[in-house]
Amino acid sequence: MGVISSSLVKMGNPNFEIFVPDFIKNSSVYFAIVTDLEGVYQYVNRRFQARFGFLGTDLLGQSFMVGIHPDDHLICLETVQSCLAHPGKVIPVLLRKPVKDQKEHAWSQWEFSTLLDENQVPFGMFCVGHDITDAEKATRNAQELAKRVETILEEISDGFLHLGVSLEIRRINSKFEDLFELDRNDILGKSAQELGDKVFNKNLLRKLSTILLENQMAVIEEFLGFSKKWVLITVYPSNAGLTCFIRDITEEKRRKAHMELSENKLKAVFDSTVDSNLLIGLGGEILNFNRVANEVSLKTKGKELTLGSSIEDFLPEDSLEGFHENFPKALAGNQVQVEVLRYLKGNPYWFEVSYFPVRDASGSLMGVAMNIKDINARKLTELELKESQGMLNAIYNSTSEAWFFIDKELRIKSSNKAAKLLTQSLMGRSMTIGESFLDFPHPISKREVSAYFRQAILGSKFNFQKIQDERWWDILMEPVFDNERSEIIGVSFILKDITLIKENEDRILRQNELLKEITWYQSHGLRRYVANILALCDLVSNYTPDSEQEREEYIRMILAESKNLDSLIHKIVALSSNADLRFEQ
Incomplete structure (x- = not known):
């Protein structure tokens, strides 16, 4: 934000709020705080108060250290000292912030600058920051979950670049391609030097080489003349080379330049x-x-x-x-x-x-x-979303499948109408939001539920059938992602009673077996007896008086084959009467 000095500060206690532009005060993205030289909060904007208000009902008057992770206190103090030593500079710093009711912390990127009075004497600090927790989580997920790295890298909002130890390009994501208007097929395997000013100017190449040599994480802000873009590059060195996350800050730089040229920060609201x-x-x-x-x-x-x-x-x-x-x-x-x-x-x-x-x-x-x-x-858009949400809720509650959404702690976060009716019939009451899903009388054991759940939380999907108490169930478990598909937030559990379907399947199988048997008798048994009778009839019709005894023998044989044929027909009729050819859906 640059150095803020003004004749606005003359005598007595300054009104720190007047040094904060209104668009920063009302920002839904940026945090803004002002402290005195003792590190005491003198002003926080609405975004900061909404996010970190749990630190105290009134942050003003408290030490700014209450809002910083203990392990980052020293780096924060060093940044303040650097600002005081160089009042004409804006000092960037990466800080961890507490999160209410959670053991984890939030990451945030800040810029510190010095407030000067009319005599150019420092009297406070002006700090502007924004939450970069999602980018940090994406970075750590990419490092910890190798199997999912490609998906994660394609979903993050920053450009991703992996350089080898010789600064050869090993991997990029779609955001990088869009940022520099390059195709990965054209640049993968090439050295950074070959791309020239399209991505890497000489100054940037020199910085990347230094980071690789010193093996220290660094944040680089660079102007790329070819694309006419300002980028913020977070570089993580490793034995495999450099991992870079690149964010286009051209618009932010434009705004900062505009603000630095302004003689009065209060005029920003009118510009x-x-x-x-x-x-x-x-x-x-x-x-x-x-x-x-x-x-x-x-x-x-x-x-x-x-x-x-x-x-x-x-x-x-x-x-x-x-x-x-x-x-x-x-x-x-x-x-x-x-x-x-x-x-x-x-x-x-x-x-x-x-x-x-x-x-x-x-x-x-x-x-x-x-x-x-x-x-x-x-x-x-809000009205359309509200209407769409109503339609989705109607569909969600009209399906015959019991549908549960379970969070990472195995608690029920939501369920549809069919799920409530099912729990009512099985338990005598409907399960309420917040109850443990393990309390539900599952067709599978609690141990199986827990095992499937742990795998689903890691990205696996399961669909299988189970019988319990003479009822068949179709069970589907799959992970549920957040809106940006960057993190799994729970598991969808869908349960469907398929007993009638299974019974119909069994009936059809039995029918098929009987029909096969009937078809065999018709195609083989009947043909055999009919063929024999026809042959004997032919012999009778062509007999001579000298073979009367043979004719009587043929007639006896015809009668015997006719009885066999009649017996087989009775058997086919009996089989047909046993085969239930109806199908009930």
Whole structure:
């Protein structure tokens, strides 16, 4: 963020909050804190308070060390000392932060800079950071789970590059290809030097060689002239070479440069090119405005904004009531944020209107910053998502399969209607959210459930059938991933009663066996007797008077074969009556 110095700090206790740009105060991504030289919190933004508020109901007045992992205290102090020794520099640092009710910690990337008074004397520290826990977890997962490394690397948001000990390119991910507009088939196996300025300039190659030689993890910020991009490269050396995670920070650098060129950090709210931003005086007069606010005024009121004029002259009639309600709240020191529905040309349109109190260098209230953001696309998406969620819930609860979602602790996190009915019939009550899934009367033993669960948590999928108490069950267990598919968050357990299906299968098998037997008798037994009878009839029809005795013998044989044929027909009829040819679905 650069050095923050100003004539705003004169006498007495400074108001630390005025040195924090409003877009940082209201950021949903960046943490921002200000401490005095004793390391005591003097200001934290809403993002920081929301994430780390569990450290205390009021962080202000506490030592900033309470929000840092004990093992990182020393590096944090060294970073502060470096800032004080070089007040003109911004010092980056990687810090671990505590996480509520968890043994693990969160990783965060910070930039420390020095606050100077009008005499260029340090009086505090300004720190801006963001959470990089997901990237760190992805890194560690890639190192620990070799079998899943390709999937993980393709899913992370950073570009991935693995260089060998001779700086040859061994592996990249899709993000790297997109970042540098290269195809992995064209560069894998080549040395970094061969790619030249397309990826590696001479300065970057020299740094990578030094990291490999010193075997020390490093974070590099570099400008790549060919692609005209700023990148932040986290480099992990090993015996196999260098593992690099590359993030495009061009937009962040652009914003930082813009902020560093600004003479007054409070003007950042008016430099937005997306939202309408106005600074309104205590009496409702316009003190400042940005280009978008002026364009909106031209479209809605047909006139340009003018400094010193009353803001009420430029607001739509249907928004005056909301302004009269919320403007006094901001004058009282409160931050107000409301969603407003307006009708433009008869069509509904959503805006987010925010009011922030603004104070001068002495801490006195000088007015209110008013921010108007177009959130119509977001609201329409939210409504569509809500409708889609309702449809998904209806499908989820209408299936006949019992469906459970189990977390990593084997607790039930959700279940559908069929699952509730099944537990009610088996246990006499429905299982509640948070209960151990091992308490459910499974068709398989608890030991089997635990064994399958452990494998499913590691990424395996199981589908098998089991019989218990004369009932057949089809069981499906598979891992459930988070929205980014970077981490398994639990297991899906689907149970379906297939007893009737199995009974129908058995019936069909029995029918098939009887039909095979009937077919054999028809194709072999009947043909044999019929053939014999036909042959004997032919002999009888062609006999001579001299062979009367033979004719009688033939007739006797015909009668015998006819009885055999009749017996076989009775047997076929009996088999057919035993075969149940019906199929019940």
